[in-house]
Amino acid sequence: MNIGSLLARNARYRPRHCAVVFEHDRLGFEEFNRRVNRLANGLLSLGVGKGDKVVTVLPNCGELLETYWAVAKIGAVVVPLTPLLRGKALAHLIGDSDATAVITNGDSLPTLDAIKAHLTAVAAHRFILTGKGPAGGYQTYYSSLTNTARDDEPCGVEISDEDPYNIIYSSGTTGQPKGIIHTHGIRATYGLTFASTFRMRPESVVLHSGSLVFNGAFVTLMPAMYLGATYVLSRQFDANSFIETVEREQVTHTMLVPSQIVAILCSPRFSSEALSSLEMLGSVGAPLHREHKDELNRRLPGRLYELYGLTEGFATVLDKNDCLRKPDSVGTPLPFSEMRIVNPQGGEMALGGVGEILGRSPLLMPGYYKRRDLTAQTIIDGWLHTGDLGYIDEDGFLFLVDRKKDMIISGGANIFPRDIEEVVVQHPAVREAAVFGVPDEKWGETPLAAVILQKPGLIAAEELRDWINVRVDAKNQRIRGVVIMEDFPRSTAGKTLKRILREPYWTKHDKNP
Numbered sequence: 001m002n003i004g005s006l007l008a009r010n011a012r013y014r015p016r017h018c019a020v021v022f023e024h025d026r027l028g029f030e031e032f033n034r035r036v037n038r039l040a041n042g043l044l045s046l047g048v049g050k051g052d053k054v055v056t057v058l059p060n061c062g063e064l065l066e067t068y069w070a071v072a073k074i075g076a077v078v079v080p081l082t083p084l085l086r087g088k089a090l091a092h093l094i095g096d097s098d099a100t101a102v103i104t105n106g107d108s109l110p111t112l113d114a115i116k117a118h119l120t121a122v123a124a125h126r127f128i129l130t131g132k133g134p135a136g137g138y139q140t141y142y143s144s145l146t147n148t149a150r151d152d153e154p155c156g157v158e159i160s161d162e163d164p165y166n167i168i169y170s171s172g173t174t175g176q177p178k179g180i181i182h183t184h185g186i187r188a189t190y191g192l193t194f195a196s197t198f199r200m201r202p203e204s205v206v207l208h209s210g211s212l213v214f215n216g217a218f219v220t221l222m223p224a225m226y227l228g229a230t231y232v233l234s235r236q237f238d239a240n241s242f243i244e245t246v247e248r249e250q251v252t253h254t255m256l257v258p259s260q261i262v263a264i265l266c267s268p269r270f271s272s273e274a275l276s277s278l279e280m281l282g283s284v285g286a287p288l289h290r291e292h293k294d295e296l297n298r299r300l301p302g303r304l305y306e307l308y309g310l311t312e313g314f315a316t317v318l319d320k321n322d323c324l325r326k327p328d329s330v331g332t333p334l335p336f337s338e339m340r341i342v343n344p345q346g347g348e349m350a351l352g353g354v355g356e357i358l359g360r361s362p363l364l365m366p367g368y369y370k371r372r373d374l375t376a377q378t379i380i381d382g383w384l385h386t387g388d389l390g391y392i393d394e395d396g397f398l399f400l401v402d403r404k405k406d407m408i409i410s411g412g413a414n415i416f417p418r419d420i421e422e423v424v425v426q427h428p429a430v431r432e433a434a435v436f437g438v439p440d441e442k443w444g445e446t447p448l449a450a451v452i453l454q455k456p457g458l459i460a461a462e463e464l465r466d467w468i469n470v471r472v473d474a475k476n477q478r479i480r481g482v483v484i485m486e487d488f489p490r491s492t493a494g495k496t497l498k499r500i501l502r503e504p505y506w507t508k509h510d511k512n513p
Helices: 005-013 031-044 063-074 087-096 106-118 144-148 184-197 215-227 239-249 256-265 291-301 372-378 417-424 462-470 500-506
Strands: 018-022 025-028 055-057 077-081 101-107 127-130 163-169 179-183 205-208 232-233 253-256 281-285 304-310 314-318 336-343 355-360 383-392 398-403 407-409 411-417 430-440 443-451 482-484
Touching: 005 031, 005 063, 005 179, 018 031, 018 063, 031 063, 031 144, 055 063, 055 087, 055 106, 063 077, 063 163, 063 232, 077 087, 087 101, 087 106, 101 106, 106 127, 127 144, 144 482, 163 184, 179 184, 184 215, 205 215, 205 372, 205 398, 215 232, 215 253, 215 482, 232 239, 239 256, 253 256, 256 281, 256 291, 256 430, 291 304, 336 383, 336 443, 372 383, 398 417, 407 430, 407 443, 411 417, 417 430, 417 443, 430 500, 443 462, 462 482
Parallel strands: 018 232, 055 077, 055 101, 077 163, 101 127, 205 232, 205 253, 253 281, 281 304, 443 482
Antiparallel strands: 018 025, 163 179, 304 314, 336 355, 355 383, 383 398, 407 411, 430 443
């Protein structure tokens, strides 16, 4: 089950159907497959083969998309890293992945030059530079490599569904990033499962405007290539450009993180007419607050799907047809998947009881790269322990409560930040909110709210604090204060990094932020 064979199939049976749109490039499947083959054969000529790790340090671009499929064809393993990484963090992940090749661009050259002494496993000729830029010891240019390579299918590589395809490093929302392995079989299952779940067809037009190195990108990339649909890639997310692209390309399917959905709703260019071609607008990466969900369903009804999932390999989806009757749910498990809610001792919770969410599915990772210890802590008897808290209703729908590590314990009582956030975002001046616990001498910790306003100066922090505190359900949910910010620290996936928000408050305390 070599997922790279999908391109060869589409090139044969849908050669002139538009495969990829990126800025001014519009490539049919035949031409896109040729480009991928040239890169695959070029990598083979450099000695990159089955099992070798290929790191990419690239923004969204055509070369990154080509790399994803070229490594699949030769059995190499792609390790996509964000170009936002610097210094020791970047050196650690390249080293930890055992990479023997790096593909990057001129913008990242200074960063890589600074750590090159630590990258001893990467031979000089396997530093591959896209675009223009000084050689700087990077002896192979992407264009030279692909211009001289053959464009027929690489041969002689046997690949099974259990062979690794990629290592995705976790975003670090809860600590040190871990390398999550996905096999060819897992990624093929992404294609099959999400194509049916999101009602995609070969005629669909799929837009991805977030970071391509985020695992959520594969939720729509794999089904698009499985079906032979059109995949539109944006260089970066911009709310106005997103709306224009949907209208111009008649996009039918897209996946966004909640902060991007909020930005689109706030855009002066938002209109149901401009986005009328959309059949699916998916939310992924973090809970979409009820206030924003309701607004989207009012202004663009019948399109919203919400996906809750872990890169490690479990997911639920709230279907667009269930969105109105179960608006606070994150849906049901994917086909061939199972879910349990357990207490701290591992016992099954009754319906409606809050506990840790456990799941198992065909998407389950074989493990964390080189971390059997962490794998054994996370996957127990075949069940993925998510670290998230939730409950199941009488219809089997999952309701997400919060992350165990985000839960605030105040005076011995459990407080779920999301409950408070749902109140905060109801204020018309608030665009986004993040609630977390800060030290308190009497109660141990108390809630604090960080907010992004719709416009600077719309409301004072003290006024907003008082507004919130008269509306929360319980006294212990009252927040100590409000911190107004221009933006939140975010992962590559767009997730709010609460551990970064908490850190200054816990630096001098025993609790690990």
